[in-house]
Amino acid sequence: MTKRMLIMLGCVLLLIIGLAFGKYLQIKQLIANAPKQGAQTVSTTKVTSVEWQPQLASVGTVAPFRGVDVTSEIAGLVREIKFKSGDTVKKNDVLFVLNADSDIAQLHALEAAAELAAVVLKRDEAQFAVEGVSQAQVDADKADLKSKRALAEQQAALVAKKTIRAPFSGRLGITAVNPGQYVNPGDKLVSLQTVDPIYVNFFVPQKQTAMLKVNQNLNISSDAFPGVKFIGKVNAINPVIDASSRNVQVQAKLSNEKQQLLPGMFANVSLDVGTKGNYITLPQAAITFNPYGSTVFVVKAGDKKDDKGNATLVVSQVFVETGATRGDQVAITKGLEVGQEVVTSGQLKLKNGTQIIVDNSVTPANDANPTPQEH
Template sequence: MLVMLGGLAILAVVLAFGFYLHVKALMASAPKPGAVTVSDTVVRPSAWQSRMKAVGTLSAVHGVELTTQVAGVIKTIAVRSGAQVRAGEVLVTLDAAPEEAQLASLQAAADLAHTTLERARRLMTGQTVTQAAIDADEANLKVKQALVDQQKALIAQKTLRAPFSGRLGILQVNLGQYLTPGTRIASLQDLRAMHDDFVVPQIDIARLSRGQPVSVRVDAYAGRVFHGQITAINSEVDLNTRNVTVRATVPNPDGLLRPGMFVHTEVTTGAPRELLTLPASAITYNSYGASVYVVVPAKTGTGKIVQQVFVTTGPTRGDQVTVLNGLKAGQTVVTSGQLKLSPGAAVRIDNAVQPPDAVHPKPAEQ
């Protein structure tokens, strides 16, 4: 019985060892996984200019809603919607016939007062008129002349002139229309220069000063950059948002920018410095932090493998991300194909197609 049990035990050991050798042989003969195709780039330092980003709203340096000061019926409209006008140019006139008739009456009264005063002065030489009478006539003439001047000013208000050179908006009135004081006639905007008003958190106010350069981009003109500078910083902080309003002035010689446009504003702050940059596609983000795959020579053979390295990222611009810690200049980093990688995986480099790495990327064409 003992001999039988011992034989069975030996047989079990022999079978187990044989199975182990068989599995090992199968594993040795199994095809090894191939190298993963990736693209890569060399980590290099780039000149990095710190910038503050904000969304602003444009307004004309000189812009106004034209209105009438007095009531009246429109007699003439001398301009068209959208016209370029000069300072002092007549835009709209109101019917002033009643006021002109009143002016004629007042002028006649003033002329009579002047004649009366001159007659009194001649009679004074014969001592037939007192000085008191002369003084009364002089005062009467001044009153009559003041009424004439007042009526002339009222008639002048019947003519609307351009307060400055600029471009008219769409006219909101028609010939023969009766206007009340304050009726909106049209918008007049001087488009040669624009104000860009934007807000920044109060913590950033120390980084701003008058004269700092700004760059402005508008969705309507993709790829076009307009340059200006900060001309004013508000003297108070908004109590609700704790933000500060900043104003930049942007030359607009072509008249492309229009009041009311939303713009993307960047303010240049500080001196340029050298920072390591990578395409944004090279960075992998997970719950443990940001990481990249660094390409290194394989320990055996002539191929290449990757090592996962955790990094600290910084500011971004366009398609680029700055790397503050974790990498050194000259290292090679995978830029695409990371989803198939794991630490130690073999890779094959194919840089026929590279991911975007532009400082100011252009939007895709519609």
């Protein structure tokens, strides 16, 4: 019984070994017959040096030179609106007139009381000259006159507030009220904006603040006016860095005689920084940005030959340092030399030593001044 059991176990063991060896031979054959990894198709460009004026680019928001929502200091009923929506007005032009009939009547009463107090004072001063009244009476008359005049002046100021004037010259918006409407203190009546000159507020990273100075020239553009450049100057630089973004706010001032730029518009800002010189440039698409640094793939001749006897092309990953950008281009400050060939598309399928085939029938954008294309 034991002998028969051992024979059976030996047979099973031989069967398992045979199956495993057969599977090994099958896998070995599959690996041997597997297709070799082919060369990867990429596009490339030659590293060149071009004359370039480094620029600092940012985006900003158009802001008025002066801007306010005109409000009323006191409550009242709107009697007249002295403008049309969108009008241009000058400082102290009348905008709204509130009903002031009762206030004017009260003013007349207070003025009459002040006039009477003046007459009483004059009469008592004459009586005092002949010792008809005491000095105390004259002093009381003077105090009464001052009090009544002060009340009249206070009422006159109240009446004046019923006429709402433009605090500065500018362009009016759309009125928010109508004649006959009751308004409360602080209610918005109309927007008033001075748009010539005008400001553009934008932010730049803290490391670039040293490149900025007041009165520095800059260019501003808006997609509302394609191809139009507005020339301005740096008006002010905020002395405080935003702790959350590490950016500093900069204010540009520019002429807006045609009133094309309006408050709230999006604007592109660019200004020349540094010195003009020759820089190595590449399409931004050629750069692979990583947490550990920026890299490019440089093309070089491989050790193998192709079917025609020519040396194959392989890539080598190289670290580079980038500088300013201009349109689709980026300046390379370290890591490359003029004349080297660099991969511009297809980097995701590459690693050191990967064999490549160059096909430049389609290449990424490489324009220093690209223009938006409408589709």
